[in-house]
């Protein structure tokens with residue numbers, strides 16, 4: 001029997017045991033920053049006026065009528081803009 005390959009397998013399993021709690025920890029940390037997630041306008045540099053070249057929320061694929069967005073949380077203006085702007089198809 002090749003003991004070295006068995007050891008590698010066990011080593012990988014050990015690595016996974018270490019990585020998984022780390023990921024769970026990161027997720028939990030994310031859950032704790034709900035205040036930040038509730039208002040991510042700053043993160044996306046949202047503004048209440050159109051962006052470069054007249055880009056605005058109403059022309060963005062993430063815009064949800066009448067004042068919503070699937071990326072930026074809370075109420076947004078159809079005439080607003082943020083750095084996640086992507087042309088509506």
Ligand code: SF4
Pocket residue numbers: 044046056057058060061062063064068069070071072076080081082083084085086
């Ligand atoms: S992603 Fe940005 S630009 Fe697009 S609708 Fe949401 S807030 Fe507006």
